[in-house]
Structures are given as structure tokens and as C-alpha cells.
Amino acid sequence: MDTETLTRFTNRLADAASESIMPFFRASPVVDNKVAGDFDPVTAADRDAEAAIRRIINQTYPDHGIVGEEYGSERADADYVWVLDPIDGTRAFITGLPVWGTLIGLMHQNRPVFGMMAQAFTGERYAGDGQAAWYTGPGGDRALACRACPTLDEAALFTTSPTMFSENEGRAFRRVEEAVRLSRYGCDCYAYCMVGSGQADLVVEAGLQSYDIAALIPIIEGAGGQVTSWDGGTAANGGRIAASGDPRLHEQLLDKLKID
Amino acid sequence: MDTETLTRFTNRLADAASESIMPFFRASPVVDNKVAGDFDPVTAADRDAEAAIRRIINQTYPDHGIVGEEYGSERADADYVWVLDPIDGTRAFITGLPVWGTLIGLMHQNRPVFGMMAQAFTGERYAGDGQAAWYTGPGGDRALACRACPTLDEAALFTTSPTMFSENEGRAFRRVEEAVRLSRYGCDCYAYCMVGSGQADLVVEAGLQSYDIAALIPIIEGAGGQVTSWDGGTAANGGRIAASGDPRLHEQLLDKLKID
Numbered sequence: 001m002d003t004e005t006l007t008r009f010t011n012r013l014a015d016a017a018s019e020s021i022m023p024f025f026r027a028s029p030v031v032d033n034k035v036a037g038d039f040d041p042v043t044a045a046d047r048d049a050e051a052a053i054r055r056i057i058n059q060t061y062p063d064h065g066i067v068g069e070e071y072g073s074e075r076a077d078a079d080y081v082w083v084l085d086p087i088d089g090t091r092a093f094i095t096g097l098p099v100w101g102t103l104i105g106l107m108h109q110n111r112p113v114f115g116m117m118a119q120a121f122t123g124e125r126y127a128g129d130g131q132a133a134w135y136t137g138p139g140g141d142r143a144l145a146c147r148a149c150p151t152l153d154e155a156a157l158f159t160t161s162p163t164m165f166s167e168n169e170g171r172a173f174r175r176v177e178e179a180v181r182l183s184r185y186g187c188d189c190y191a192y193c194m195v196g197s198g199q200a201d202l203v204v205e206a207g208l209q210s211y212d213i214a215a216l217i218p219i220i221e222g223a224g225g226q227v228t229s230w231d232g233g234t235a236a237n238g239g240r241i242a243a244s245g246d247p248r249l250h251e252q253l254l255d256k257l258k259i260d
Numbered sequence: 261m262d263t264e265t266l267t268r269f270t271n272r273l274a275d276a277a278s279e280s281i282m283p284f285f286r287a288s289p290v291v292d293n294k295v296a297g298d299f300d301p302v303t304a305a306d307r308d309a310e311a312a313i314r315r316i317i318n319q320t321y322p323d324h325g326i327v328g329e330e331y332g333s334e335r336a337d338a339d340y341v342w343v344l345d346p347i348d349g350t351r352a353f354i355t356g357l358p359v360w361g362t363l364i365g366l367m368h369q370n371r372p373v374f375g376m377m378a379q380a381f382t383g384e385r386y387a388g389d390g391q392a393a394w395y396t397g398p399g400g401d402r403a404l405a406c407r408a409c410p411t412l413d414e415a416a417l418f419t420t421s422p423t424m425f426s427e428n429e430g431r432a433f434r435r436v437e438e439a440v441r442l443s444r445y446g447c448d449c450y451a452y453c454m455v456g457s458g459q460a461d462l463v464v465e466a467g468l469q470s471y472d473i474a475a476l477i478p479i480i481e482g483a484g485g486q487v488t489s490w491d492g493g494t495a496a497n498g499g500r501i502a503a504s505g506d507p508r509l510h511e512q513l514l515d516k517l518k519i520d
Contacts, residue, residue: 026399026459095416095444096459098358098382121398122358122382138381139286156355161445162422184355185421185445199286199356 014118020048049086083214089188105215115215128222146245147198155201158191196223208238274378280308309346343474349448359450365475375475388482406505407458415461418451456483468498
């Protein structure tokens with residue numbers, strides 16, 4: 001599976017997802033609650049898009065596995081496994097903000113080898129294969145590169161929400177937040193792409209699923225950054241995630257994130 | 261000054277702003293600190309855009325006044341006064357997020373009569389004259405209308421940051437946040453446009469300047485919503501601002517926002 005083939009194929013998946021999703025964006029989509037009593041919006045767009053992506057994968061690569069947010073796992077023990085989140089950032093989606101994205105990742109023997117984030121409203125696509133990363137969309141196609149930022153006090157930090165953390169995670173997060181120059185909330189996958197394109201320096205999150213992060217790892221790493229769990233292990237399985245655009249930041253970041 | 265003339269003229273101003281701004285967006289713009297020791301990013305884009313807008317206004321309507329974020333006031337006692345914020349949401353801008361906007365408002369005898377929010381990266385424009393409001397851009401042009409949301413427990417709330425409030429303002433804000441279904445941070449002017457287009461229900465902010473809000477009032481009101489200060493007075497001068505898409509929400513909102 002060379003990068004050119006993967007890029008062409010993943011663009012096809014992203015096109016199908018976009019077609020399913022866009023009729024629902026800013027169109028008062030039906031909002032279900034996945035877990036009663038806990039607000040977790042899922043739209044018809046989410047389900048339609050994942051079904052469309054699965055259909056194409058199953059037609060083209062019937063021996064590949066698929067893990068997705070909406071429809072679970074099939075052939076999860078295959079050599080190649082696609083990891084899908086059709087709408088990452090459902091809260092952004094249902095409030096009309098163009099900072100959600102379709103995440104399409106490919107794992108080879110449990111290691112993320114290719115990933116794309118597609119923003120259907122703006123037409124932005126961020127992709128990477130761990131060695132390189134690139135952007136196509138408004139403003140012109142270009143290679144992605146994280147920016148230099150050697151110390152935390154110069155860093156811009158993203159997190160989805162300061163309320164996503166447990167008590168001791170929250171203490172760790174606040175240690176980071178107090179050390180940085182600027183922090184912003186509410187961007188999900190888009191935040192990682194801003195680190196990958198040199199617009200921000202750090203993302204700190206917790207409670208992620210594999211499909212929330214797998215596609216983003218080859219983008220961040222391809223742009224020169226690092227992404228691990230808070231304790232320095234693999235990020236591919238989700239959980240507590242820390243991403244740094246400048247690798248010199250990463251150790252300083254993990255040091256602040258030691259759970260007490 | 262009829263709405264058609266104003267729309268055409270304001271689009272010209274927004275085009276000029278966009279031309280000044282876009283070369284700097286996602287291009288590592290120079291970031292100055294306005295107030296030493298206090299992080300307040302201002303970019304070259306901001307200054308160039310406001311200068312470009314002022315030039316066109318002064319050529320076309322030399323008797324109109326102008327109040328802007330970057331270059332202060334001229335003829336502020338004129339009958340018609342333009343109120344400008346070339347990049348509202350500088351933090352979004354410097355972190356690469358397309359949720360900042362160019363705000364162009366027109367006051368007549370101190371009352372906002374026309375306003376536009378232009379997002380130069382996505383090409384979205386939201387405008388209103390207090391009687392009607394409309395959108396042009398990706399997804400197709402359409403009239404803007406706030407959505408029905410009769411009670412706080414169904415409402416989606418926006419604020420720029422939970423850290424923008426003083427201590428007693430923060431207590432008031434948290435009373436609102438605890439009462440609503442969903443809250444989101446970090447959208448500045450974009451949040452008001454999402455209320456105006458029926459994607460969210462409330463915005464609560466404090467410490468605003470006139471140029472942060474004047475352009476947004478005719479959009480929210482034109483779409484059927486209400487926007488006032490926390491104590492129910494005019495929003496046009498900035499300060500503590502509360503906006504509701506459904507007017508039935510507004511009294512409930514102001515009740516929670518009574519400063520103790």
C-alpha cells in the first residue's frame with residue numbers, strides 16, 4: 001500500500017462521507033442520545049457517512065478490518081484495519097462550527113500508518129503517513145510542518161474541554177495550562193491539524209477512543225511532531241493523549257502530566 | 261441609506277478587509293503585545309484591514325464617523341458612525357481556526373442599523389439590518405432565522421472563555437452554564453452568527469467593546485433574537501452582553517445574570 005494509492009483511496013472515502021454529511025450540517029439534524037441521561041449527540045449524518053465509507057472499503061479491500069464509532073468492529077484482527085470517526089467533534093457539528101472533521105485512519109499490525117482529517121464544509125483535508133504530511137484545500141495545497149517552540153511558556157495549547165477530565169487528570173491539565181502562553185477549548189480533531197500545520201503547539205485530552213486519534217497520529221508525526229499517551233506510551237489505543245508540535249516540548253509536557 | 265446600498269457597500273469593505281487579512285492567516289503573522297505583560301495579539305493583518313476599510317469609507321462617505329479597534333475614533337459625533345473590528349477573535353486567528361471574523365457595523369444616532377460579519381477563509385458572510393438577516397456563502401445563500409428554544413434546559417450556550425469574567429460575573433455565568441443543555445467556548449463573533457442562524461441559542465460575554473458587538477446586533481435582531489446588556493439595557497456600547505435566539509429565553513437568561 002503506497003502513499004499515493006492510499007491518498008487516492010482515502011480521498012474517495014472522504015468524498016463519500018462528505019456527501020452523506022453535508023445535507024445535515026446546519027440543517028437542524030436529528031439529535032439522538034446514545035447514553036440516556038448523558039448528552040452525546042449522534043446525527044443521522046454520522047451513521048450514513050460511516051455506512052458509506054464501510055461499503056467502499058468492503059468492496060475494495062474485503063480482507064481489511066474496520067473499527068468505527070457508529071458500527072463497531074469487523075475483522076479487527078486483520079493485518080490492515082481502518083479506523084473511522086465520520087464526525088469527530090459532534091458538539092461543534094450540532095452548533096454549526098466548521099471545526100469538526102471526518103477521521104479516516106489505517107493501522108498496519110496495530111500501528112497507525114496513514115491518516116486523513118477531512119473538513120467537508122471548508123473543503124480542507126489534512127493527511128499524513130508518519131514520514132510526511134500535507135494539506136489540500138482553500139489557501140493552496142502545501143506540505144505540513146509543525147513549528148518550532150522549545151519551551152512551554154511560548155506554547156499555544158488546545159483541549160476539547162476543561163470539563164473532560166477526571167479530578168486528578170484535571171490537576172495535571174491545569175499544571176500545563178498554567179505553564180503555557182495561550183490555551184483554547186473546543187476543537188477536537190481540528191486542534192491536532194493546527195499543531196500539524198504549525199498554528200499551535202500542544203493538544204492535551206483524556207478519555208479518547210482509538211477512532212478519535214488513530215488517523216491523526218500519522219499527520220502529527222509526518223509533520224514532525226510527537227503524540228503519545230500521557231505516560232509516553234502509544235497513542236493509538238486512545239485514552240489520555242498528549243501531542244507536541246516541537247519534540248523538545250514533549251518531555252516537558254509529559255512531566256507536567258504525571259498523574260498524582 | 262437603504263439596505264441594498266448598504267449591503268453592496270459593506271461587501272466592498274469586507275472584500276478589502278479580506279484581501280488585507282488572508283495573506284497573514286495561517287502564515288505565522290507577526291504578533292505584537294498591545295499591553296505589556298498582558299497577552300493581546302494584534303496582527304499586521306488587523307491594522308492593514310482597518311486602514312483599507314477606513315480609506316473606502318472616507319472616500320465614499322466623508323461625513324460619516326468611524327470607530328475602530330486599531331485606529332480609534334474620527335467624527336464620532338456624526339449622524340452615521342461605522343464601527344469596525346477587522347479581526348474579531350484574534351486568538352482563533354493566530355491558532356489557525358476559521359471562527360474569527362471581520363465586523364462592520366453602522367450606527368445611526370447611536371443605534372446599530374446595519375451589520376455584517378465576514379469570514380474571509382470560508383467565504384461566509386452574515387448580515388442584517390434589524391428587520392431581516394441573511395447569509396451568503398458555502399452551502400447556499402439564505403435568510404437567517406433564530407430557532408425556537410423556550411427554556412434554558414434545552415439551550416446551547418456560547419461564550420468566548422470562562423476566564424473572561426470577574427469573580428461575580430463568573431458566578432452569574434456559571435448559573436447560566438449549569439442551567440443549559442450544552443455550552444461551548446471560544447468563538448467570539450462567530451457565536452452570535454450561529455445564534456442568528458438557528459444553530460445555537462445563547463451567547464454570554466463580558467468586557468466587550470462597542471466594536472465587538474455593534475455589527476452583530478442588527479444580525480441577531482434581524483433573525484428574530486434579542487441582544488442586550490446583562491441588566492436589559494442597550495448592547496451597543498459593549499460591556500456585559502447577553503444574546504438569545506428565542507426571545508422567550510431572554511428574561512430567563514437575564515434573571516440568572518443578575519450580579520450578586
